[in-house]
Amino acid sequence: MIPELPSGTYVLGAQRHADLMRAMQSTAPADGSAHPVAGWLIAFGGCVSIGELFEAVGVPMEDGPMLGACKLQLHRPLGIETEYAVSGRIGSIEEKTGRKLGRFGIMTLEISCTEPGGEPAAACTAQIILPRKEST
Amino acid sequence: MKPGEALGPWVVESVSAEAMHVVAAILDDPNPIHLDPEAARAAGLGDRPVNQGPVNFGYVLSMLTESGATVRELDVRLLANVFAGDRVIAAGRVEEVDGERVLCSVWLDVDGGARAIEGTAVLEL
Numbered sequence: 001m002i003p004e005l006p007s008g009t010y011v012l013g014a015q016r017h018a019d020l021m022r023a024m025q026s027t028a029p030a031d032g033s034a035h036p037v038a039g040w041l042i043a044f045g046g047c048v049s050i051g052e053l054f055e056a057v058g059v060p061m062e063d064g065p066m067l068g069a070c071k072l073q074l075h076r077p078l079g080i081e082t083e084y085a086v087s088g089r090i091g092s093i094e095e096k097t098g099r100k101l102g103r104f105g106i107m108t109l110e111i112s113c114t115e116p117g118g119e120p121a122a123a124c125t126a127q128i129i130l131p132r133k134e135s136t
Numbered sequence: 137m138k139p140g141e142a143l144g145p146w147v148v149e150s151v152s153a154e155a156m157h158v159v160a161a162i163l164d165d166p167n168p169i170h171l172d173p174e175a176a177r178a179a180g181l182g183d184r185p186v187n188q189g190p191v192n193f194g195y196v197l198s199m200l201t202e203s204g205a206t207v208r209e210l211d212v213r214l215l216a217n218v219f220a221g222d223r224v225i226a227a228g229r230v231e232e233v234d235g236e237r238v239l240c241s242v243w244l245d246v247d248g249g250a251r252a253i254e255g256t257a258v259l260e261l
Contacts, residue, residue, distance in 0.1 A: 021163050023155035025148050026198035036207045038192035049164040061167050064179050067189035071211040
């Protein structure tokens with residue numbers, strides 16, 4: 001387990017943002033700021049990729065880890081072509097048993113994004129379900 | 137905005153499998169269930185690629201932002217998958233207004249299917 005995730009930075013480029021808007025069949029906010037889903041993109045893009053995360057906690061992608069819940073806090077509109085500092089941690093991994101999934105873990109990630117001036121920009125708390133496949 | 141006021145609906149007529157490839161590259165998400173129907177089948181998820189979770193709650197955010205609101209918080213649970221070809225409808229309802237702060241309930245439904253997303257949003261007027 002890696003409680004502290006690697007810190008880093010992330011810049012959401014204009015082309016990448018435009019590609020995301022097209023893929024989501026959505027339009028950017030009229031004020032020129034990034035679409036609020038950028039909070040997720042900046043949080044994970046500056047901290048840890050999905051593939052790296054599951055590798056680090058020992059859950060193969062083919063086991064079917066999935067996003068269960070997400071809380072996104074946007075302290076201010078997010079900028080395009082703005083460099084954000086990102087830091088995060090694994091808050092907890094809680095083991096559970098359910099009728100549908102059998103044994104599984106719920107991993108809670110807490111990631112913060114900070115503006116170049118040091119002001120908080122966004123925070124993302126994500127709960128990811130980690131199936132615990134029985135080894136044969 | 138007043139309590140009880142409806143938000144949306146905001147509709148994606150058909151979730152695009154091609155767009156899932158674009159989003160996978162942008163999110164750096166290599167999970168094959170988003171890219172390959174065979175992988176979705178092998179995972180027991182049916183025979184169509186599965187849309188990325190952040191895109192599903194992104195539709196809810198689009199419903200809110202395209203109504204002119206500034207989103208300060210989104211708190212959602214992901215209840216069911218959305219698949220390529222699905223028609224999805226994002227909507228919501230104003231629950232409380234406190235000065236410039238508006239608390240809303242929000243959701244994303246698959247047309248003819250399950251509720252995929254449910255939760256709350258805080259908007260700033």
